[in-house]
Amino acid sequence: MSDFEPGDQASIASVTDRVRPVAIGAAVTAIHFLGDRAAFVGAEESVALVDAEGGISRVTVHGGGILCTASDGVRIVMGGDDGKLAELNGKGEVAVLATDPKRRWIDNVALHPDGAVAWSAGKTAFVRSGKGEDKTFDMPSTVGGLAFAPKGLRVAVAHYNGVTLWFPNMAASPEFLEWAGSHLGVVFSPDNKFLVTTMHEPALHGWRLADNRHMRMSGYPGRVKSMSWSAGGKSLATSGADAVIVWPFASKDGPMGKEPTMLAPLQARVAVVACHPKQDILAAGYSDGTILMVRLEDGAEILVRRNGTAEVAALAWNAKGTLLAFAAEDGEAGLLPL
Amino acid sequence: MPSPTLQKIPVTVLTGYLGAGKTTLLNRILSENHGKKYAVIVNEFGEIGIDNDLIIGADEEVFEMNNGCVCCTVRGDLVRILDGLMKRKGKFDAIIVETTGLADPAPVAQTFFVDEDVQKNARLDAVVTVADAKWLSDRLKDAPEAKNQIAFADVIVLNKTDLVSKAELTEVEARIRGINPYAKLHRTERCKVKLSDVLERGAFDLDRILDIEPDFLEAGSDHEHHDHDHHHGHDGHDHGHGGLKHYHDEEMQSLALRTDKPLDPTKFMPWLQNLVASEGQKILRSKGILAFSDDDDRYVFQGVHMMLEGDHQRKWKEGEPRESRLVFIGRELPEQIIRDGFESCITS
Numbered sequence: 001m002s003d004f005e006p007g008d009q010a011s012i013a014s015v016t017d018r019v020r021p022v023a024i025g026a027a028v029t030a031i032h033f034l035g036d037r038a039a040f041v042g043a044e045e046s047v048a049l050v051d052a053e054g055g056i057s058r059v060t061v062h063g064g065g066i067l068c069t070a071s072d073g074v075r076i077v078m079g080g081d082d083g084k085l086a087e088l089n090g091k092g093e094v095a096v097l098a099t100d101p102k103r104r105w106i107d108n109v110a111l112h113p114d115g116a117v118a119w120s121a122g123k124t125a126f127v128r129s130g131k132g133e134d135k136t137f138d139m140p141s142t143v144g145g146l147a148f149a150p151k152g153l154r155v156a157v158a159h160y161n162g163v164t165l166w167f168p169n170m171a172a173s174p175e176f177l178e179w180a181g182s183h184l185g186v187v188f189s190p191d192n193k194f195l196v197t198t199m200h201e202p203a204l205h206g207w208r209l210a211d212n213r214h215m216r217m218s219g220y221p222g223r224v225k226s227m228s229w230s231a232g233g234k235s236l237a238t239s240g241a242d243a244v245i246v247w248p249f250a251s252k253d254g255p256m257g258k259e260p261t262m263l264a265p266l267q268a269r270v271a272v273v274a275c276h277p278k279q280d281i282l283a284a285g286y287s288d289g290t291i292l293m294v295r296l297e298d299g300a301e302i303l304v305r306r307n308g309t310a311e312v313a314a315l316a317w318n319a320k321g322t323l324l325a326f327a328a329e330d331g332e333a334g335l336l337p338l
Numbered sequence: 339m340p341s342p343t344l345q346k347i348p349v350t351v352l353t354g355y356l357g358a359g360k361t362t363l364l365n366r367i368l369s370e371n372h373g374k375k376y377a378v379i380v381n382e383f384g385e386i387g388i389d390n391d392l393i394i395g396a397d398e399e400v401f402e403m404n405n406g407c408v409c410c411t412v413r414g415d416l417v418r419i420l421d422g423l424m425k426r427k428g429k430f431d432a433i434i435v436e437t438t439g440l441a442d443p444a445p446v447a448q449t450f451f452v453d454e455d456v457q458k459n460a461r462l463d464a465v466v467t468v469a470d471a472k473w474l475s476d477r478l479k480d481a482p483e484a485k486n487q488i489a490f491a492d493v494i495v496l497n498k499t500d501l502v503s504k505a506e507l508t509e510v511e512a513r514i515r516g517i518n519p520y521a522k523l524h525r526t527e528r529c530k531v532k533l534s535d536v537l538e539r540g541a542f543d544l545d546r547i548l549d550i551e552p553d554f555l556e557a558g559s560d561h562e563h564h565d566h567d568h569h570h571g572h573d574g575h576d577h578g579h580g581g582l583k584h585y586h587d588e589e590m591q592s593l594a595l596r597t598d599k600p601l602d603p604t605k606f607m608p609w610l611q612n613l614v615a616s617e618g619q620k621i622l623r624s625k626g627i628l629a630f631s632d633d634d635d636r637y638v639f640q641g642v643h644m645m646l647e648g649d650h651q652r653k654w655k656e657g658e659p660r661e662s663r664l665v666f667i668g669r670e671l672p673e674q675i676i677r678d679g680f681e682s683c684i685t686s
Contacts, residue, residue, distance in 0.1 A: 043425035065425035141399055142415055181404040182414050201404045
């Protein structure tokens, strides 16, 4: 394997010397910030809370694999293969929110800003409102992904052949958005106008919610596993190709009839993307371990981490956008202060 | 040095019609003292009497791929479960997928051909079918699922042999061989089979496609019970010859092709691809060892329905006959069309 050697090495800025390495020592599946502490969620059992100085404290959350996570910046809610839905707050306190009586895997979780939490086990989706009321809904097939709409208590449940929009507090029957195939991940646009799913095939599917018009976003060589809205929700950055694929969502038609922008092409597959919370910058992690910061406007790149290691598993910005945390699949991690 | 495929976690698919003894075999695998830990994907919780935190309930969801190919189906739940299990890599040595009695093994196998993530971490080891010696003959008449499971198998555990007479056993074996003469067949009572006969078979490993011969020709060392019944069919396709039965299943057959003349790769490859594209719904399994003209390497391939994978395997050895052999197992195979097509790929 050759090192990362861009054509003209002097032209790419590097901040690799400013990265503070963090040795998590175990596979990481997600990172969330709780205040200024970065929480590196392990593939199994525990979460490592890392402060800005690099001090690590470990908290055991699950008795097995950790399958899904969601965070609102105050707490992280996680589902495990031990059938438990657990919460971790910034003080490092763990609470079990729910236990599946049949010890089914908790496959998906989503959080609403008002405190509501949604999760799923097999074909059943659950919602606990901010007031603590539980509602359940059985889907026609296994739940692939969950997302709360930015406004109102509405949950998008992705499954085989489409997405069900469920209103847990209303008697009205759920709305069904149909599209053949297996839908695995789902997100609302921050302005609540569009819904986008990742599919089992290497493609995204989208709906404009005003009229349910379809948007097909395809051409990826691999399955899309990571999506991130740019600050303000004007565009959606995605993994799955040898470049970051960015779909335009600024106009009322979204990406319909438009080409995506391709940024930061490398000889490696983009594995994770994370947009900066305030500026039009994104971080992209690749299958060869490279991490780049990329400006959306002109594609200018800054090298954060060189290649030659395990695939990048997770990336996260703190809420202010002053810290970038990353981890590779082998547990090698780091913090970059900006 | 183990090849990279062998470092992937092996997955054994356990099929069999209702009541044949799948759970018995599973319990045997889990309880025997072999020092290995298995993750088990079951369709029904609670049937397994072993305490194991790596038993996962599956929903057996069969998804069509959005690629316009109707028989291109995968097990959606399996994609999800294998992905989740990979978070606990290192906690188990192998995975066993138990299917329901009515399941078609093809979507399970195809999941390993089409899903990039599944392929990265796991490899299909073999399809093991448990069959009930007493009732299989009846099921082959009235249950298409049972026939599918026999046709698809790499290993057949013919169970409950203590419940049938010797004549009945001969009969049911002949019926199995009429459909699938290539699977390894083991006669058992209460699924008492050596675990090495059902696990770590490498049946889908291209590197291990060494030979394609009907099982009964190389039987003997492989079986616990030695008796002359194994050698029926030696005399070719003479029905009932020498008092031994040979059945030809009207619906499901195997077709073997062979030539000692080199194949023209520019003709053979398009032919094979067209064949599985047009007849793939009928072809359940295919396998081949090929000798191409002007090529010193053996080429091997295998397929499930329309999906094929193939590669150069190794150099032909000195003195080894450069012979091409292909096997198709399928439903209502268009035998003459396949034979003629194959003939046209032979260099003259």
